[in-house]
Amino acid sequence: MRFNAKVATAKRLLKVVQIIMKIKNDCILHIAPDATKFIITSDANDTMQVWTEAKTYLFFEETVIASLNHNMIAMQIQLHHLKQVLQSAVNVNGDTLVRLRKKDGSNVPFLTFTITQSSRSLFLTQDIPVVVLSAQILSGFVEPVLPTNNLNFFMPALKHVQNVVEKMKNISDHLTIEVNTNSTQALCFSVETGTGSIKTFYDISYPELGNPIPPDVSATVKVDIKKFLKTLQSHQIEANHVVCCVYEGSSLVLHVMQRDLTISYYLPLIY
Incomplete structure (x- = not known):
């Protein structure tokens, strides 16, 4: 060797x-x-x-x-x-x-x-x-195998999202991520408070994977807010694209892609 x-x-x-x-x-x-x-x-x-x-x-x-x-x-x-x-x-x-x-x-x-x-x-x-x-x-280390029914979208600027979620962390341990292709601002990050919720909305676009995104697709997942914040540290590599993949009932995956370099985060969901 x-x-x-x-x-x-x-x-x-x-x-x-x-x-x-x-x-x-x-x-x-x-x-x-x-x-x-x-x-x-x-x-x-x-x-x-x-x-x-x-x-x-x-x-x-x-x-x-x-x-x-x-x-x-x-x-x-x-x-x-x-x-x-x-x-x-x-x-x-x-x-x-x-x-x-x-x-x-x-x-x-x-x-x-x-x-x-x-x-x-x-x-x-x-x-x-x-x-x-x-x-x-x-051979025992295998990248997670995920179902095919997922919703993919390009993340907004990670540094901006990090600043928003950092403030939400002081309110709740859990972050809800909602995507609705039928909405103008299709991406929503929210946390629950004692009396309601705080939400931030973003316009997003979608990767071209062969078939157009249907106009009435939605997905909602909840993750540990501290774990999600750790993924946002990857803004430091100035990625070309960051694709978020929502697998309802399974996980949330974030692919941070630069030329010839990809960092993929697999986050478990909270139910």
């Missing part, structure tokens, strides 16, 4: 790590020659999941990767460790090399980052302990 590469842009990778670690610190890093994934799975206490996939060139270049599992390597990693290393790389503004290795006399695998800046004769090495996953264990 072998992996070594040069970090393409430490600032870009750091931004992605900072966004997804808002959900959870434990993460599966899956690296292949063509694609790199960060997978945050659910546990007994939280069924929220995050699947991030990018073309490998966005994060790594001069990549050498070899394994018996079709040249794919997966490892369990603590994102706060990776964040610290990348912050050092951004501050130094030099070259950052990464290598999967075992230290002398140890069977514990590490990702070793070497940060250099020749103009200042600076040389910094940081190790991150990881747990390398077998192909059998990796």
Whole structure:
């Protein structure tokens, strides 16, 4: 098993790590020659999941990767460790090399980052302990399969929605999301108060998926408002499109899409 590469842009990778670690610190890093994934799975206490996939060139270049599992390597990693290393790389503004290795006399695998800046004769090495996953264990991590009856729409500007929902958080723990294609302002975010409700409406558009959206379709779901706010942190990557998929009776999915990079959030519903 072998992996070594040069970090393409430490600032870009750091931004992605900072966004997804808002959900959870434990993460599966899956690296292949063509694609790199960060997978945050659910546990007994939280069924929220995050699947991030990018073309490998966005994060790594001069990549050498070899394994018996079709040249794919997966490892369990603590994102706060990776964040610290990348912050050092951004501050130094030099070259950052990464290598999967075992230290002398140890069977514990590490990702070793070497940060250099020749103009200042600076040389910094940081190790991150990881747990390398077998192909059998990796096969158990599968992106959620959802029903086909859903309503998809483009989200309004995430930063604006974040500001609105942040204020609603002080009123209720639950956020209701309503979509009605028969309305001019088809999207509504609302929270219940002791005497009524507070609502904010948005005009939205819909992805072209082959068939036009019927004019009389509606859907309503309720989610944990704090979890939803965490997804809105992804406004930092300046996405080209953000598509929200409402699955009544199942989940709410948010796909944050930039060129060759997608962050998908799977939020459980509250009934």
